[in-house]
Amino acid sequence: MSTTHTEPRPPVLHLDQVSRVHGHGAAEVHALRGVELVVHPGELVAVMGPSGSGKSTLLTLAGGLDSPTSGRVLVEGAVLGELSRKQQAQVRRRSVGYVFQDYNLIPALTAAENISLPRELDGVSGRTARREALAALEELGIPELADRFPDDMSGGQQQRVAIARALIGDRRLVLADEPTGALDSTTGEAVLAVLRARCDAGAAAMMVTHEARHAAWADRVVFLRDGRLVDQSVSRDAASLLVAAATNSVKGPGE
Template identity: 85%
Template sequence: MSRIEEGRPTPVLHLENVSRVHGQGAAEVHALRGVDLKVHPGEFVAVMGPSGSGKSTLLTLAGGLDTPTDGQVLVEGVALGGLGRKKLAQVRRRSVGYVFQDYNLIPALTAAENVSLPRELDGLSTRAARREAVAALTEVGIPELADRYPDDMSGGQQQRVAIARALIGDRRLVLADEPTGALDSTTGEAVLAVLRARCDAGAAAMMVTHEARHAAWADRVVFLRDGRMVDETASQDAASLLVTAATNSKQGDR
């Protein structure tokens, strides 16, 4: 049974009939088609589907990194499409934490500097931002890497730094694209427990994953195929999720 009950407040994230088309004419690709999705405070949503189904596009639109061709994206009731560049950047720094699949760390900055950067850009002092950064790095189990540069870390360590950067401050929405992809199973489960705890404390999270056992941490699982939301279900045990995911994948191959 979902941890989220009826009588919910305003969604932290609301994708309202969102479509995204890339290219024109013969090269036109419909990445997303009329997706309606709400993620409420305290809710952890997993997004699954075959490759090319629109999962990463859904996340980039939700995070204000791209704009929909049709429909609108609202974060805490604010339509991102109506914001100027400065206001949009503020929303992304203050309200949205984004875990990129390729980490997107700045090589010239240490782990702590990478994590603290959004807070410093918001005017927090360097000392205070570093304290928050070390706390976030501790939350994902790597405080000892605070002064290490990305090139001196493994892929899994870089991934955890990227997750810490998404968690720093009072982020109301955490978006994660395959956040456990570079992690071993034990570390991956620990990171998912951190995301789950953030949601239990009142934040909202949406995670793209191919792993049913990881989706089992979520309250709700959304399935995409060919850019459409084809199914959603309350989180079940991993075995049941595997069956559902496999069924949707086979249907997509027909």
């Protein structure tokens, strides 16, 4: 009787001993120190840690928005540092969806236009890109915002539009920096459910969060402190216990 072996799927994201140093001499700051992290298809990874631990730096490097001082960042097997700027931009448009803390919406474009712009830049027809944008808005529960400009939206509405932009098309990697920060608890849970569904459908995602209840949606929770990856859970069931343990470990005396 023959036995079928399933080959492990290659990672969507691999941070290979990544370090990032800002400044020089006395002003030198080690934002990340030798971080080794792999994120596979279907996996949602939550990143936690105290302020200044390197969480946002980790995301900007993973998305190719900054370059490591040492180490390598691979997205779907491509080493970002070995690509031209044009090739890196193509990877970001086609494979990576990024949710910024400050949303980064273009004020002169409507919600639907902001969402569809990356697709149009990649050669998708305007009609198809708008149809995809409307579907993304529907998925986030805000179809009525399609023709509204950012200045006519609340902060929470802008955040959901930014999330829709990150999810449009076949994004294999979604990076989210505090994606529920401007949302009420009910809307935040709905957004996390959408992100979870995308991962369950085969995408990979990494989100920075300071909320243990949000980290509980993840398959793994990784903890950064002083630029180092100091701990991580191994399953979604262990997440809440690990969150509590790590939170206690990073508190200083009297906190």
